[in-house]
Amino acid sequence: MLKLTNINKTFGDHHALKDINVTFNEHATTVILGPSGSGKSTLLRSLNFLEQPESGLYDFDGTILDLNKPVADKDIFRIRRETEMVFQNYNLFPHLTIVKNITEGPVQVLKQNKATATEKAHELLAKVGLAGNENKFPSQLSGGQAQRVAIARSLAMDPKYILLDEPTSALDPELELEVLKVLVEIAKEKRSMIIVTHNMAFAQKIADKIIFVENGEILFDGSKETFFHSDNQRINDFISAMTFTDI
Amino acid sequence: MQNVLQYLPQLLGAAFKYTIPIAVISFVIGIVIALITALIRISNKRGVMLVVKAIFRFYVWIFRTxxxxxxxxxxxxxxxxxxxxxxxxxxIKLVPFTAGILTFSLNTGAYCSETIRAAIIAIPKGQWEAASTLGMTRRQALQRIILPQALRTSVPPLANSFISLVKDTSLAASITIIELFEVSQQIAAANFQPLLMYSLVALIYAVFCTVLTFIQGYLEKITSRYTIA
Incomplete structure (x- = not known):
């Protein structure tokens, strides 16, 4: 369980996260929704210290870190080993083949032997529908394929939590769908996923829980049924702005 | 023309004895200095490191200005x-050869450190983040992810520096090293054919540097394999 208590993060004058209190459950898929610039990516990135909040408490599976003080490197490395981020722009390593992109973390960080890691990488590539692409370089892949490799790369670390930051925002609808299908399959395995997305249909399908963020505050935290049938005017406005209901 | 070409063995002898060794040794040492300097200057450590960074910044400044x-x-x-x-x-008394190597190495190191530093800074932040999220330390990220990519973009400007260095070794004549250019001066003074002698020596430098551009092309090809889609 990841639990944030009274988290604050500022970028200069901009108060990106305001006293955030939220819990992310294990074996559940949490979707973070909100308009651009609302702080949802910052919230997600704070979970594995790509952003470091200035204040608050971070409870990571019972290890409580006080963010008012500098966090020890060993705590950050431990958390990063158990949380993997999938980025909007994939951020694959362009100089490594697909299979090496996937084995790099397990071999260098987890100290797995190369043969084991490679075997696992082949399995994961098959799982995301990319068997046979092992020796290609990232530049030879489509965006949808690249993002599926990035997902395989994160799974290879066998993390407790997978964090996905707008994983399909850079893709056209057809490529988006191939990535979303993979994510729906992973969600069925009851892994712990936290996803920032703008795709409402996908959120509705995959979410166990929805968090709605606006102006650095959490306006909603609850089940998707409640969210999509909310009587809150702001939430309804957001949902209708994001879907075709008014057209 | 005939009587100028007879000096070719003498000129090439000087080139292989001094010009090429000075250039190659200085470049190798210079690259090591450059890499260390670049890594120190991009370090985000504080404390004593700030003093070390200032020292290296001063070194680069003095050799570039x-x-x-x-x-x-x-x-x-x-x-x-x-x-x-x-x-x-x-x-501190140095023999000419050592003084030459020391100066050329430090000079090349200063310029190349800026090349390498720029190449590292130019790697997108997302690469650092992807390495971090896998749990890599900063050192692992540099070694495994950032430097291999930075190296590729560094090849053309580093080759430029090497080519400049080969030609700059002609300045070693002024500290009594009997290298290629110094030998040509001595011959020209004796045979009164400065135009032909200096043209011949210019041609020799051009041939050497042309070979280097071929090597550069080869290096660019093998270091950028992964971008060929």
């Missing part, structure tokens, strides 16, 4: 007058 010829003169003719009690009471 003063003429190479003056640097050679200071090291070879000037340092003998630098008397340090206990360490070098009689001044």
């Amino acid at each position: 003063t003429p190479l010829l003056v640097q050679l003169f200071i090291v070879y003719f000037g340092l003998p007058y630098l008397k340090i009690a206990g360490i070098a009471p009689d001044g």
Whole structure:
């Protein structure tokens, strides 16, 4: 369980996260929704210290870190080993083949032997529908394929939590769908996923829980049924702005 | 023409004895210095490191803002007058070859450190983040992810520096090294054919540097395999 208590993060004058209190459950898929610039990516990135909040408490599976003080490197490395981020722009390593992109973390960080890691990488590539692409370089892949490799790369670390930051925002609808299908399959395995997305249909399908963020505050935290049938005017406005209901 | 070409073996002898060894040795040492300097200058550590960074910034500044010829003169003719009690009471006297290598290495190191530093800074932040999220330390990220990519973008400007260095070794003549250009001067003074002699020596430098551009092309090809879609 990841639990944030009274988290604050500022970028200069901009108060990106305001006293955030939220819990992310294990074996559940949490979707973070909100308009651009609302702080949802910052919230997600704070979970594995790509952003470091200035204040608050971070409870990571019972290890409580006080963010008012500098966090020890060993705590950050431990958390990063158990949380993997999938980025909007994939951020694959362009100089490594697909299979090496996937084995790099397990071999260098987890100290797995190369043969084991490679075997696992082949399995994961098959799982995301990319068997046979092992020796290609990232530049030879489509965006949808690249993002599926990035997902395989994160799974290879066998993390407790997978964090996905707008994983399909850079893709056209057809490529988006191939990535979303993979994510729906992973969600069925009851892994712990936290996803920032703008795709409402996908959120509705995959979410166990929805968090709605606006102006650095959490306006909603609850089940998707409640969210999509909310009587809150702001939430309804957001949902209708994001879907075709008014057209 | 015939009588100029007879000096070719003598010129090439000087080139292979001094010009090429000075250029190659200085470049290798210079690259090591450059890499260390670049890594120190991009370090985000604080405390003592801030002083170390300032020292390296000063080193790069001084070698980039003063003429190479003056640097050679200071090291070879000037340092003998630098008397340090206990360490070098009689001044620092270097043989010409060592003085040359030292100066060329430091000079090349200063320029190349900026090339490497720029190449590292140019790697997208997302690469660092992807390495971090896998749990890599900063050192692992540099070694495994950032430097291999930075190396590729560094090849053309580093090759440029090497080519400049090969030609700059002609300045070593001024600190009494009998390298290619110095030999051509001696011959020209004796046979009264400066136009032909210096043209011939220019041609030899051009041939050497052309070979280097071929090597550069090859290096660019093997370091950028992964971008060929």
